[in-house]
Amino acid sequence: xxxxxxxxxxxxxxxxxxxxxxxxxxxxxxxxxxxxxxxxxxxxxxxxxxxxxxxxxxxxxxxxxxxxxxxxxxxxxxxxxxxxxxxxxxxxxxxxxxxxxxxxxxxxxxxxxxxxxxxxxxxxxxxxxxxxxxxxxxxxxxxxxxxxxxxxxxxxxxxxxxxxxxxxxxxxxxxxxxxxxxxxxxxxxxxxxxxxxxxxxxxxxxxxxxxxxxxxxxxxxxxxxxxxxxxxxxxxxxxxxxxxxxxxxxxxxxxxxxxxxxxxxxxxxxxxxxxxxxxxxxxxxxxxxxxxx
Numbered sequence: 591x592x593x594x595x596x597x598x599x600x601x602x603x604x605x606x607x608x609x610x611x612x613x614x615x616x617x618x619x620x621x622x623x624x625x626x627x628x629x630x631x632x633x634x635x636x637x638x639x640x641x642x643x644x645x646x647x648x649x650x651x652x653x654x655x656x657x658x659x660x661x662x663x664x665x666x667x668x669x670x671x672x673x674x675x676x677x678x679x680x681x682x683x684x685x686x687x688x689x690x691x692x693x694x695x696x697x698x699x700x701x702x703x704x705x706x707x708x709x710x711x712x713x714x715x716x717x718x719x720x721x722x723x724x725x726x727x728x729x730x731x732x733x734x735x736x737x738x739x740x741x742x743x744x745x746x747x748x749x750x751x752x753x754x755x756x757x758x759x760x761x762x763x764x765x766x767x768x769x770x771x772x773x774x775x776x777x778x779x780x781x782x783x784x785x786x787x788x789x790x791x792x793x794x795x796x797x798x799x800x801x802x803x804x805x806x807x808x809x810x811x812x813x814x815x816x817x818x819x820x821x822x823x824x825x826x827x828x829x830x831x832x833x834x835x836x837x838x839x840x841x842x843x844x845x846x847x848x849x850x851x852x853x854x855x856x857x858x859x860x861x862x863x864x865x866x867x868x869x870x871x872x873x874x875x876x877x878x879x880x881x882x883x
Contacts, residue, residue: 595628684713685733687735727745747861749857754847
């Protein structure tokens with residue numbers, strides 16, 4: 591049995607006239623009659639009552655028509671889906687990200703993407719920054735949303751949005767009066783810092799403090815920015831955080847810009863150079879245009 595025969599059968603079943611069905615199929619009547627006869631022979635049932643005056647479906651033919659329409663509909667859906675995957679309009683994209691990105695523009699983007707591209711299934715995986723890069727190399731995720739740019743033999747980065755650094759402190763902290771904070775002004779402060787073994791940014795911040803003449807007094811180390819901000823809110827110290835997190839507990843925290851040219855927390859998308867999913871490029875293009883607009 592061929593799909594061509596099913597197409598011929600559907601046309602005749604809907605037209606109930608060999609001449610009109612043949613015209614609809616852009617073939618002559620004899621090949622149509624031959625294919626219908628062959629289909630009936632293969633099935634071992636009569637699909638049509640036909641004489642010189644009219645053509646009618648048998649009960650078996652009517653039941654077969656319903657099933658054939660279901661098959662044709664599913665085939666049409668399958669063709670559309672494979673074309674969408676090929677063009678980047680469908681597919682599954684695994685994204686690795688750290689907790690701080692849930693405080694920025696990413697959640698709203700994912701919500702908008704679900705509305706505009708419902709066939710792209712985005713899965714968010716909260717992971718430590720260094721673990722994201724490992725997962726990307728091992729192809730366990732497709733995109734790393736990271737504050738570190740990685741460009742090597744296998745990975746490349748795209749800038750998504752700038753995210754200037756702020757010093758988070760309790761509202762009544764003496765430094766809250768300053769329009770901007772220089773790093774040496776934090777020399778006597780208690781630092782709440784991300785774990786240096788899992789955050790390249792924390793390592794850069796620590797080294798920047800040393801380069802500016804002091805070793806930061808780190809009293810608490812945590813895994814994620816929200817934990818930093820919660821401890822700052824409790825009055826346990828200060829933290830250097832991205833500006834996209836400034837809406838976290840705004841009633842208890844004050845944020846001042848950090849004036850330090852060598853430190854930045856810009857957000858990048860890191861991907862494999864050899865990735866084969868068209869949906870990855872679609873997500874990145876939409877993300878870049880969404881954030882810049």
